[in-house]
Amino acid sequence: MAMSTIPPHATLAERFHLARRDPELAVLEGLHALKHGYRFGAELLEVVVRDLAAVSALAERVAPDVLPVLRHAQSVGDVDFAALAPVTHATGVIALARRLLVDAARSFAAAGTGAIVLLERPTQPANIGAAVRVAAAAGAAGLFTLGGEDPWRPAALRGGAGLQYALPVARIEVLPPTDRPLVALDPEGDPLGAVPLPPRCVLVFGSERAGISGSLLARAAARVRIPMRAGVSSLNLATAVAVVLYALEGTAAR
Ligand SMILES: C[S@@+](CC[C@H](N)C(=O)[O-])C[C@H]1O[C@@H](n2cnc3c(N)ncnc32)[C@H](O)[C@@H]1O
Structure with a gap:
């Protein structure tokens, strides 16, 4: 994964933290942001969930079109998930995507x-x-x-x-x-x-x-x-x- 400020051997938590200031990357916190990113064509680089069953059940109810994305998500549990952002999103999902290039x-x-x-x-x-x-x-x-x-x-x-x-x-x-x-x-x-x-x-x-x-x-x-x-x-x-x-x-x- 080529990212402008992220060294190749960065850990998951380091990648999510460095991405917050990376001019080429977007951090999508929560199911709502992931849903819109996906619907409008974001190139998703990593999707991480706290509890796959819980997020999938939520998506089933409010945004079933996102379920294919969640099938490829990495499930990490409470402690590792909490290390990915300063404030943990209640929906338990976070993703890295490439920003759109805008002229x-x-x-x-x-x-x-x-x-x-x-x-x-x-x-x-x-x-x-x-x-x-x-x-x-x-x-x-x-x-x-x-x-x-x-x-x-x-x-x-x-x-x-x-x-x-x-x-x-x-x-x-x-x-x-x-x-x-x-x-x-x-x-x-x-x-x-x-x-x-x-x-x-x-x-x-x-x-x-x-x-x-x-x-x-x-x-x-x-x-x-x-x-x-x-x-x-x-x-x-x-x-x-x-x-x-x-x-x-x-x-x-x-
Ligand atoms: C919070 S306001 C800024 C207030 C600022 N103290 C001022 O004197 O303009 C932010 C912007 O929202 C727009 N805005 C807020 N209320 C407005 C109103 N009633 N009519 C037109 N523009 C407004 C203006 O463009 C304003 O610059």
Whole structure:
């Protein structure tokens, strides 16, 4: 198994620990993440379970399509399983997979419909994961973080339930050239619904603390706010992504 940071003789526990920071690998923690990875074409490298009978019974009930994957899993028992991740997933399954190679320039230049979600310098992997999950559900054309946290790190994969495999997802350093208009989600903008939004746009969301930078705001063709009751300062980042994606016309999910 060729992995960029993993020596050939690493133990099982060492492989899972090194993979957490490996830019080519994804750690899928739990049956939910494994299920979505598998459904959306992840190349699975290792699948490890605590108790094969227990995980198989769960999969039989909630995701029978994953059973073929579990037949090839390595069963290791409580103690060895607990050594594979800082927090043991309750479903007792964990996997290593190759990340998808994403060509961000191509996504931003592509003619297809569906909005691209751009998160500027997000800091919370759980928020990024939740945004990936709703972007996948709504049929967005991609989700990119501009600086900030990596959307493939294990905590973001957990929050995204492995749906990083369902659409182009990557961290980028600069915004690639695009003919899509930028729509900034900003508490100072026009109320959502007041102006028609082009479905083939880049929806820009700011970081949890600082909001959108002045330079991205200056490039935006439109600024939109989600109306809120007086006294509420902002929505959670992923909640804002969900509201806007489902308000847009022409998402692939409809
Ligand atoms: C937690 S908010 C950041 C709040 C930040 N203190 C600010 O002043 O913008 C994260 C991002 O979610 C989006 N957001 C949250 N609530 C919003 C709202 N009511 N209208 C538009 N965008 C919103 C914005 O893009 C914002 O930058």
